[in-house]
Amino acid sequence: MADHGSGVAKGQPSGPVPEGSAARSGAGQGAPDHRVEPAARRSEMLAALSLAIDLGLGQPMEHMLRATLLGLRIADTLGIPEQPRGRIFYANLLAWIGCHADSHELAALFGDDIAFRADYYFIDAHGLPMLSLMLRHTGTGLPLLQRTVRRSQFAATATTAVRALISSHCTSAGRLADRVGLDAELPGILRHTFERWDGRGLPAGVSGVDIPVEMRIAQLADTVEVFLRNAGLDAAVGIVRERRGTQFDPELADVFCARAAGLTEGLLALDPWPAALAAAPAESALTAAELDGVLAAMGDFADLKSPWTAGHSRQVSALAAQAAVHQGCSSAEVLAVRRAGWVHDLGRMGVSNGIWDKPGPLSAVDRERLQLYPFLSGRILGRVPGMHRVAELAGAHRERLDGSGYPRGLGAGELDPGQCILAAADAYQSMLEPRPHRPGLLPADAAGRLRAESGAGRLAGAAVDSVLAAAGFKEARRRSLPSSLTARELEVLRLLCRGMDNKSIAAALVIAPKTARNHVEHIYVKTGASNRVTATLFALDAGLWDRAAE
Template identity: 75%
Template structure:
């Protein structure tokens, strides 16, 4: 098969858009990573490094934290609001007592005083191991996601040093000095310096870099920044950094249609991995929406647009804490206000890429309803086109099929009944709902969230046993060994052995890589996970 022709989209544009989603999860305003990238690129130019190293520096600065959202579930379980924790992280020299103080300050914030003190005490006793495991998992996830968006094969190793320090007191490997790739040493300084430049000014940024010289930061880079800070930061905070960011991008980075689809699908996985409750969601919505568009006899170009919008409609989820997404109790009014902004954030992120403006408009309206009861804008009937109505119905159906912290998954018949009820109430479009249900019934990809129904008929890949498939499904749901043991009525040691065997057979090393393996091989069946968990 011949490769599909090039598009007008560039890889740099898509990854710059992805960096906007990363910003949200870091607790920073959009364009933070873009400005950090411009600052890092200027430093690289001052150093006179070669073109290939400059290109790697570009992407290291842009996507240094691409893996951070994949561990949001675990981070929130430890420290509550994952986004607030990351925002606070920028304000300290993150090691030793300052780091421990931050973690204890964030531990158990939702608990009464006595229970919180007990949890803080337990955490303090195991903090080293817990944080090391979390960071190791983060680094592995960053590498996998970097591969999926088509970066240089050497980028995963560079991104794996995000938490290392010049003085060797970082994690997970305790590397020091020039053992840390130059590209990451530049990215570390530029990332933190941008926050101080923006929030406290040039003098404060210089003082911070000087204070962390030789500890967190490379002394040579720190000296360069302090000596030339005014020039390096010139115009950085004025105006839109998007043009400068794209001007600094590698020149030959246009994408074929096939490559564009691959990057968008990876971006959808990136958004879904923020919570194990949404793993595979975007793949499934994309398949449902495309199938429904074909049912409606829409032109092939519109089918492609709906599939692409389905992949990336949830990018704005990065701007909402897992303390809300994973909450088991009823949401407060403030929680709901924050949650209802995420489709707007998706649209704003995607709208920066000229070739994705239509995709952005579809994604931003997937929670709108015909009677004006949806969000974020409360659009109604005449303001919603056929594509937006289809995507809204596809997302509503798939969401019903998936469990959430506060409710079990619905059976397909129940989910279909909910859609028909929404039609009768004037919330969803009848043609769109019928097309989603008709298309989904013949679309194996939609049923299994991006997998293939016949995968199991041919035998599970990697030689996984039936019991290991059950454990894998629960692992993808975010369960630890103790939870898996309870769900399957087995000993925790047995559960641990199963997890280790799964990792060995699949090449996975954490929940995220196991989830991606399950999705890629058609093994992520929520019905299997739900029944094993007793839902």
């Protein structure tokens, strides 16, 4: 298999199917619906990115959107002018954007990077409380003796390790702000995410009003939203009072505590997506080039979740787009495939690096969590009005024609050509890249593996041919099938070999049972078979089916 994410077990995610997902009823193998979609705005794209950030923090999606609304309410109470108010909007959305860049190191220290960040909210993060949190997570999952040794070793180097992690976070956040075209002051603001009013923060120990007001508001709103949602208004007020003058600006803390009921009114009941975007700074729609730049930046930063995937999405994007051109897709579809290639892995941020970077086999629980990530990618992107087709493509890049993929176990009749191209491009690129549990393949070996996936009925033959052509392989002549079998009859024959009856074959291929029966009868006539067993022997002898590849 290509990597931890390419197993064949299905998973059915809970919750509603997101708008723009890959599970449209009756999508079939025909051309997708190319409705003209509105141009996306920067605020919409970064609001979508904030949903991925929420997952990496161990929070439900829309946490940062609600925090943004609260931050803007505080700003309005203080009479903050329009320009810094706009910076407050983006500082709240993106304060934690650098968190994924240190996930590999965080997981190496604490086992589950996402669980560590979730617990971080519930401590006053300095001194003994912070050390206690780190030691509690150090060596998670190790035997007692090894865990004790690991904790002792970490205690001696804790300050240096944490400073390095936070420096990495702040640098990454600033770089992203630069790349997506935000206010020139945003990178500097985001570098203060871990600073504290009392000067006991990191990385520089900045204190008081030297911390930009945009970040002081963002810090308070971020924490309040977590306590409000988990424990109610009294708990939120209590934590702000407790951390007044230490983590939080005393003046901001007093304003919040005095007006907490009004500032938080309806915050948990409203839909934060339209509410936050309605409060976004005034802006024009992104040009095509600007949108491409934002998407490419989002993909690069999502790939930094693990050193094993650095650069993966930009390679998939280029390969898939070239394959779409080769296959004769429309210019609109080529563009959508390219864009989906950049951001297809956004949902990876919702899975711990304890899973992505695991050197051995995954447990059933690990695999179930992992198989949710394409669903998350589709759901994140599907919130943006101009990204519905991109969401359809990204959400299906791990599906397979025979229904063995994930997250929904879609089959051939439910996947369109663009989705098949992205799936083949992602599979091929993943095979080339080393992973913690396996080395990367040479291009020729990856091409052979990809063709085997097509031969086994998991990847579309046309998509595989186009991806390999885009990768520089000469197109192989299509050999005629034995006994004049058609391509559809070959599909039916492989399902027959797996023990399916006519009704099951019809369901798998989304055809009428009568049609399936006719195909089976034609196969028997053409191959001289009289039943499933003799048809299976024919397939094995002709090299048309390989049980080991199933």
